[in-house]
Amino acid sequence: MATLAEQVQGERMARIALSMIAEPNDPTTGYVLARHGGVETLRLIESDDEMPGLARADVLLWRERLAARVVPGLLDQVAQAERHGFGTLIPADKEWPAGLNDLGERAPYLLWSRGTVSFLTTALSDRATITGSRAATSYGEYVAGELATGLADEERVVVSGGAYGIEGAAHKSVLAASGQTIAVLAGGLDRPYPAGHSELLSRIGDVGLLVSELPPGAAPTRHRFLARNRLLAALSGATVIPEASPRSGSMTTVLAARELGRGVCAVPGPVTSVTSAGPNELIKQGFAVLVAQPSDVLALLDSNAPNRVVARSELGRNLGYRRPSSGAPGPSL
Template identity: 55%
Template sequence: MTILSQIVQDERTARMVLSMLVEPDDAVTGRLLGELGAQELFRIAEGDDAVPGLSTVDAQVWRAQFQRPDTRTLEENLVEAERAGTGTLIPGEKDWPSALDDLGDRRPYVLWTRGMTSFLARPLNDLVTITGARASTSYGEQVAGQLASDLACAERIIVAGGAYGIEGAAHRAALAAGGDTIAVLANGVDRAYPAGHSELLGRVADDGLLVSEVAPGATPTRHRFIARARLMAALSTATVVVEAGARSGSMKVAQEAHQLGRSLVAVPGPVTSATSVGPHRLLHSGEARLVAGSTDLEQMIRQPVGSRGSVAAVRSRPAPSASRDARSVVEM
């Protein structure tokens, strides 16, 4: 019988298999991965030795993720991913985005890619995340599109999640301006989700970059959407929230950006609109700065990092109610 340790003959393959077995944003697995390396992690997962830092009961729970895997399917999936031309990046490689190392034990095990991985190696200040409501208004889409277009013309890379509404408008505007854009997915890079954006995501794959921490073939789930938020926040120097409900997934991205000490800005909207609640709460709490156009955003990005507040200072503040709401419900 084939066991996992016979499949994972090197660090890259081990991390690829790990992303097929363990859900993303598992801090226990992330800690062990950092301390032991992927191959040693699998040896311990399949053995009876003590698991560093875990009690006997916790070790049993952790090991359950590795029990009775369909190794034949795993091998077939690895071969299929190679045939499909899907790329992978692991920590330490040339194009690995060092910004993700700020996540510590929550760093992704591997990144699956389609497109220009060199975008990920650009300086942090070159990347800006734009996120917002799926059920956006024409006002929100116009603002998101204008910001993305102006930033793209200034040679910034637009990061978004490929969703309907604000994020789709940001991707389209960046492409129309001849700029660069990255779509961070909660599913495999071989799947178009949402299906209505299959053409748009195809264009991003051709001219920009699709990236995910889950393996090809993986479907989006609520947990994967929540986990993806930390990647969208960590990759960029700033996160811009353009329209969001009080408990939307975009507020989770904002929360992650705030906790990482990244710049967080919000676009105000009509007080009569439900999509203005999220940005207005971020502005009222002081988590976000108001941005009224690309000039404001560029000026903020160019400020020295120290003048935007340190990570330690941000993490010492209590989380406001808007952040607590963002943890409880995520739009999908």
């Protein structure tokens, strides 16, 4: 019986298949893909070849994990996914956002898309990410909306994740201003999440852009949300946090932005508000620029001064963030 690598036709189909069997941000998959390309990566999954640079135990676990997902009819699922009408982008495409290449081995295998992919071809300074608490206050949603509107008025693309709270407020304000917005989802584009934002996300797909590294049919999970946050950071020249608790999942976007040398902005808020504790601490520690109006974000985006890259351990330690482990919960979403 032909192997999966023998059945796929070209790099695009190989990466589509890979997105169906490998979880996003998988370090071993990223390592192999960066060195060998999609078709060869599929072949190595089903082979016994040695893989220099990787521990044998890691390779065995990787092969066992991915080979279990190579099921009969997988390529039929690939064809069905393409028939949904969604586009795909791979690094060889001219529309592929160059900012994602800064992720190195953590770059997505491909992007599924619906909408105006030309939004991804602009300079990093033309895009700003706005993210934060789902349980936002009226203050946080108002500020997020004002910042998003101001950026839209200056023809900057607002990137966010489509969630309730801060992200929803940002998207809605951009659409109201007839601006440009991108929603980066943590599941398949045919499974809008949250369900309460189905109409909003459909509207973004019509006049803006929806993207995901997960294939159609994939459900959002905790891991996929946290993995998605690195894309929110990489796609923009700056990440803005209007509101978020110190242990919010949004803080992983801040960590990724700092590692990539991107700008980080935070909106100060009441010291009595837990949703302002995250931004206040970022400002206090000097890890974020204080912003109060759109022009502050624009100034950071347009600045040519390199951003100081702060190691994940340093930033996480100062914010009281602990990497998820078997005995400690990770940040809330």
